[in-house]
Amino acid sequence: MTVERNRKPYASVLETIGWTPLIRLNRVTRGVRTPVFAKAEFFNPGGSVKDRIGMPIIERAEREGRLRPGGTVVEGTSGNTGIGLAIAAALKGYRCIFTMPDKMSQEKVRLLKAFGAEVIVTPTAVPPDHPDNYVMMAKRIAQETPNAILANQFYNDANSDAHYATTGPEIWEQTDGRVTHFVCAAGTGGTITGAGRFLKERNPKIQVVSGDPVGSILAEMWRTKGQNKPEGTPYKVEGIGQDKVPGTLDMNVIDDFMTVTDKEAFGMARRLTREEGLFVGGSAGLIVHVAMHVARRIDDPNACLVTILPDTGERYLSKLYNDEWMRENQLLDADRTTLESVLSSKPPTDQPVVSVAPGTTVRQALRLMSLHDVSQLPIMDGANCVGSVSDWSLSAKSLDDTKLLDATVSQVMDPPFPMVDAAQPVDAIAKLLSKSNPAVLVRSNGHVRGIVTRSDMLSYLMARG
């Protein structure tokens, strides 16, 4: 099957679900040889991977005679499944009632309401079998409402079957069968089970790796084959991890499990947005954090690692994309961002540092600055920075004495730029930059990796907000 999206009109929005793009990660993977690709599920019309399961769940219930025209779809949902179901229900004319734990973002509640659903917010901090638990409450509503089904994403095979039928085959085709690792995380486990199973059937050597938030019990249940059932503790990442193993999660499909903190997950989500232009939610951050760990460990340019970006960052503007919220929750460590991030934020170039030798003439240096659109140049003698020139000081001096245009830069140079390590915190270096010190050279592992100028730093700080 060849895919040519959007060349022809679609019969309805439902046809636009799936065949999401597989996009190579380029920036967060710097220095890592293993290619990492991300399946951008936020391209689905409802903004998440869960659009894939809405219609299959509804149509299975219809086929089984459990849902008839005028009926109601009820579900306990962290939000995204609700949107997937709401889109399908809108086209089929069903009413939707969703229950949702109160840790979920306000945006998600508003979104579900926008689709016409009724939303009941329940307390997060209750045990899974408590009547106020969102799943328990959804069950009760479904039982008490005539002609209603519980979508039951946690126990409904239509969920993982949808990923077996779509997500898995898409990854297989998009990588021409070259995928070697599939990194995902489980909420219901529908994605990892369905897509993982499909991929392993095609090639049993494919490794399926799952990530789990610290506080979820899934990783420990997997490690101990269900022998040790720890207590779940609260965490902030939404949509993944559980305090109970869902029926839709087949642990046998998973080859490795890694536990990730909220801070690591959100940190990576923010980097994906800022460095890759992929505006994603926290679960995507968690999954890519795991993927980077795997990519570094295998260190294989011939491997092909595929990750899932389950939903859009728009759903979390008041949370992980809100610095205040991040600080209140001790999730933001401004001074932990390093110069490395500033370097990564610069547009890619074949020549990370434009420099001149001490014998270069002022005329050549001015031309070079204009050619590369830079305002200053380090004067390099081998690996050492011996001085610097800037366009404003050179132009001031040459206008004063035009003979200087043919002098060498070493005759008119300003002091050298400081050489700083890429692991230095951004805030300390920002303070170092001044009019008399317009740039720093950045070194790592003994090599000059790049230059950070006042204007680079300012652009970075402004984007950081």
Ligand code: PMP
């Ligand atoms: N991330 C987010 C944001 C989600 O809403 C979900 C679904 N709960 C997932 C990941 C996990 O998907 P699945 O339920 O298929 O395991």
